[in-house]
Amino acid sequence: MNHSSFRFLFLLTTLACCASAGAQDFPTKPVRVVVPYAAGGLPDTMTRLAAVRMTEYFGQQVVVDNRAGAGGIGACELVAHAIPDGYTLLIVDVAQTAINPALYAKLPYDTLKDFAAVSLMGTSAQFLSANASVPANTLPELIKLVKAKPGQLRYGSGGIGSVHHLSMEALKTPLGLDIIHVPYKGNGQAIPAMIGGEVALVFSALPAIEGHLKSGRVKLLAVNTLKRSPQAPDVPTVTEVTGIKDYDYPPAIGVLAPAKTPQAIINRIAAVIAKAVQHPDTASRYTSLGIDPVGNTPEQYAAQIRIDIAKYAKAVKASGVKVD
Numbered sequence: 613m614n615h616s617s618f619r620f621l622f623l624l625t626t627l628a629c630c631a632s633a634g635a636q637d638f639p640t641k642p643v644r645v646v647v648p649y650a651a652g653g654l655p656d657t658m659t660r661l662a663a664v665r666m667t668e669y670f671g672q673q674v675v676v677d678n679r680a681g682a683g684g685i686g687a688c689e690l691v692a693h694a695i696p697d698g699y700t701l702l703i704v705d706v707a708q709t710a711i712n713p714a715l716y717a718k719l720p721y722d723t724l725k726d727f728a729a730v731s732l733m734g735t736s737a738q739f740l741s742a743n744a745s746v747p748a749n750t751l752p753e754l755i756k757l758v759k760a761k762p763g764q765l766r767y768g769s770g771g772i773g774s775v776h777h778l779s780m781e782a783l784k785t786p787l788g789l790d791i792i793h794v795p796y797k798g799n800g801q802a803i804p805a806m807i808g809g810e811v812a813l814v815f816s817a818l819p820a821i822e823g824h825l826k827s828g829r830v831k832l833l834a835v836n837t838l839k840r841s842p843q844a845p846d847v848p849t850v851t852e853v854t855g856i857k858d859y860d861y862p863p864a865i866g867v868l869a870p871a872k873t874p875q876a877i878i879n880r881i882a883a884v885i886a887k888a889v890q891h892p893d894t895a896s897r898y899t900s901l902g903i904d905p906v907g908n909t910p911e912q913y914a915a916q917i918r919i920d921i922a923k924y925a926k927a928v929k930a931s932g933v934k935v936d
Contacts, residue, residue, distance in 0.1 A: 635876035638698055642673040645867075646691050647703045648684030654901060655865050658733055659703050661897050665888035683773075684708040685719060692726035696870040698877040701730065706775060706864050710920035714928035715773050715935045723921065727868040728875075729914035731882040733889050734903040736863045737841035738779060738815040740834045740850070741803075746812050751834045751853045754813075755787060762790035768802035768811035771795050773935070776802065776815040778927040779836045779861040785930040786856050806830070817902035818843045836861045843902065861927070864920070865903075866913055875910075882910050 645663065649655045656678060663674040679687035688708050694700035702708075709723045721727075740751065746765075748754040758765055769777035772795045784791055794811050796802040799820070806814040807824055815836060824830040834850045835841050838860040850859040867885060869878055886907030888894060898905045908916075928934075 635874065635880045638877050638880055639670050639672045641699065642675050643670065643699050643701065644675050644677050645701045645703060646677045646679055646687050648679055648687035648708060649703075650680040651678050654736070654863075654903075655703050655705060657901065658865055658898065658903060661894050662733060662885065662888045665891050665894055666884055669884045669887060683712055685712065685716075685721070688712075688726075689720040691868070691870060692721045694870050696728075696873040698869060698873055698881060700870065701881070702727070702868045703733075704866055704868055706920050706924060707773075709866075709868075709917050710924040711773055711775075711778065711928065713921060714925040715933065717934070723917065726871050728871055728873050728878055729910050729917055730867040730869050730878055731885040731910065732864060732866040732906045732908050732913045732916060733885060734865055734898055734905045734907075735837070736817050736865075736901075736903050737843060738776065738836045738862055739818055739821070739832045739841075739844065739847060740779075740783075740813060740836065741806065741816050741821050741830050742813050742833055743806055743809050743811075744829050744831060745809060746831075748833070749831060751848070751850070754833055755789065755854070758789045758791055763792060765813065766792040766794050766811045767813040768794050768796055768805045769814065770799035770802055771797060772933055773928070773931075774799070775861055775863050778924060778931060779815045780813075781931040782859060782861060782927045783850060783854070783856070787854060819900065819902045842904070843899075858923070860923070864916070866917075878910050882908075882913075 645659055647656050647659050659676055663676055666674045679690060684707060687702065691700055691702035712719060713723055748757045767780050776799055777793065796805060799816060802814045803816055803820055805811050807829055821830050832844060832847045834853055835847050836850060840849055850856055889905040889907040895905045
């Protein structure tokens with residue numbers, strides 16, 4: 613080995629050691645977590661619950677910064693341009709990572725180029741729920757009903773381009789079902805509309821309709837995840853009932869960092885997030901909110917984001933919705 617090659621190898625080793633040492637010391641000051649939703653919403657609540665444990669494990673305060681509005685686009689742009697040192701993180705749902713890129717012709721951020729995946733905090737199974745008056749008690753019975761009465765049933769959603777909207781579009785399209793979409797300003801309005809009979813169907817998290825299930829005003833027909841949910845294990849998945857391949861459309865809340873954040877620091881943050889969301893107290897609260905805690909690796913979350921981008925692009929195309 614010549615002298616210049618030796619110096620280059622020495623430099624690489626030194627940089628690697630410094631990066632490792634930096635990750636071990638991280639963080640040495642408060643960490644800001646930007647949430648693209650208002651305080652009190654599900655992503656915000658999840659973040660604050662995890663932040664309590666993250667603060668404990670880091671030994672530094674984890675500060676939640678709510679930046680609501682415009683579908684989270686402004687929050688994403690803010691973090692995309694932040695210093696990539698691990699001290700500014702972004703909470704995202706599939707709305708920001710996958711749906712926005714499919715809906716909008718132009719965005720000020722690129723999910724894959726401007727961010728580094730850190731960890732998926734949790735997912736929320738959404739159940740296809742029907743008003744008790746609907747003459748169908750299973751998904752096959754509903755499909756038969758819709759085909760016999762095309763255009764007569766209506767479903768509610770949390771808005772155009774929402775997970776609830778696209779879950780139904782991804783169900784309707786391959787089966788050739790004619791169900792009318794009625795968008796509301798959030799699922800908090802769509803659920804009462806379904807219970808009151810304004811619409812027949814809605815995709816919803818279980819806690820939001822649990823009381824109405826017990827009273828017999830609502831029934832569950834299927835769940836929009838690949839596997840049955842432990843929250844209601846007797847409810848079948850859409851895939852097992854219909855054969856629609858890879859039908860999986862739950863809200864999925866995760867953490868991103870600006871691109872070029874050192875991998876060692878990302879790994880450190882991911883490990884702390886996993887520990888935080890899987891802590892018995894946090895996991896218990898997540899479950900009560902209808903969230904299945906995850907806390908996976910950066911590599912696993914990055915792979916899921918790529919799958920989501922392709923999947924939601926297909927669902928948005930099927931819906932015919934586009935925003936300029």
